[in-house]
Amino acid sequence: MSSSAISIQGLTKNYGDFAAVDGINLEVSYGEIFAILGPNGAGKTTTVEILEGYRDRDGGKVTVLGEDPGNLGEKTYSWRERIGIVLQSTSDSEDLSVRETIHHFARYYSHPKDPESVIALTGLSEKADARVHTLSGGQRRRLDVALGIIGSPELLFLDEPTTGFDPEARRAFWDLIRTLRKEGTTILLTTHYLDEAEALADRVAVIVAGKILEISSPETLGNRHLAQARITWLEGGQQRELLSNNPTGEVATIAARMGGEIPELQVIRPSLEDIYLTMIGEDR
Ligand code: ATP
Numbered sequence: 001m002s003s004s005a006i007s008i009q010g011l012t013k014n015y016g017d018f019a020a021v022d023g024i025n026l027e028v029s030y031g032e033i034f035a036i037l038g039p040n041g042a043g044k045t046t047t048v049e050i051l052e053g054y055r056d057r058d059g060g061k062v063t064v065l066g067e068d069p070g071n072l073g074e075k076t077y078s079w080r081e082r083i084g085i086v087l088q089s090t091s092d093s094e095d096l097s098v099r100e101t102i103h104h105f106a107r108y109y110s111h112p113k114d115p116e117s118v119i120a121l122t123g124l125s126e127k128a129d130a131r132v133h134t135l136s137g138g139q140r141r142r143l144d145v146a147l148g149i150i151g152s153p154e155l156l157f158l159d160e161p162t163t164g165f166d167p168e169a170r171r172a173f174w175d176l177i178r179t180l181r182k183e184g185t186t187i188l189l190t191t192h193y194l195d196e197a198e199a200l201a202d203r204v205a206v207i208v209a210g211k212i213l214e215i216s217s218p219e220t221l222g223n224r225h226l227a228q229a230r231i232t233w234l235e236g237g238q239q240r241e242l243l244s245n246n247p248t249g250e251v252a253t254i255a256a257r258m259g260g261e262i263p264e265l266q267v268i269r270p271s272l273e274d275i276y277l278t279m280i281g282e283d284r
Helices: 044-051 073-081 098-106 115-121 137-149 167-182 194-200 221-226 247-258 272-283
Strands: 004-015 018-029 033-037 059-064 083-086 155-159 186-190 203-208 211-216 229-235 238-244 266-268
Touching: 004 044, 004 186, 018 044, 018 186, 018 211, 033 044, 033 194, 044 059, 044 155, 044 186, 073 083, 083 137, 098 115, 098 137, 115 137, 137 155, 137 167, 167 186, 167 194, 186 194, 194 272, 203 272, 211 221, 211 272, 221 272, 229 247, 238 247
Parallel strands: 033 186, 033 203, 083 155, 155 186
Antiparallel strands: 004 018, 004 059, 203 211, 229 238, 229 266
16 A cells, blocks of 8 residues: 555646646645646646546556556445545535535534534525525635545645635635644645745645646745845935845845835746746746
């Protein structure tokens, strides 16, 4: 049995002559939050759906919670119970209330979470008695998340989970994900929000055209930690700028020269988004 929650070796998937997934290798440890980043059409959803057992692969070895999702046989039910999936959009039981829907789904699992605590965790308490079809887009998404976690999954797949969330709901969602991590849930996340990957992920993989460009922590992706900081400030009535590997020392020097306060001082390091855009730009 694999010691990783997810193990992918040499995964390939073709649509006709087109290689949507072109030899991916990837290990996700138990308890890790792992984000897959990549532009539209990179192969993220294809990869994730193969891991979820919803798509066949053409080549490579895959295990998810120790099983091959393409060959589950009689283990299908017990394996499905151990994973949670939040798809990009779902639409069922629109006429039930939020509370009824969550209670209903809880009955599918042997060890569900308490539905009332899931309603609270996902910020749906005020809407618990509302019909699902009356929810806003962001509230609907929270319900999707609630249904993804109701079965106490060991492994949770989140496909662009916060699309349509307002900023406050996103922060609340991030707190929820951190709570799940503390409980030991392994999480595979796809997102187009780089700040989300940075806030949540232990490691990220950047996929472009079916291939992995790099796997690393958000802090070290594309040697971001080694990139120079840009220091800008106002001196002698002029905007000044310099690049430095030692911004603290530079700022101290400038402060000494200017006798203390440095007007309009900014020290800027490249964001994960800057690094990511450079990486995928170079590959195109
Ligand atoms: P997005 O960020 O837009 O969701 P993605 O990285 O998830 O993109 P995929 O949905 O995995 O990308 O698609 C990868 C490529 O495979 C795309 O070029 C897509 O058009 C193609 N593709 C996906 N599904 C099929 C299919 N059933 N038949 C043919 N081509 C497909």
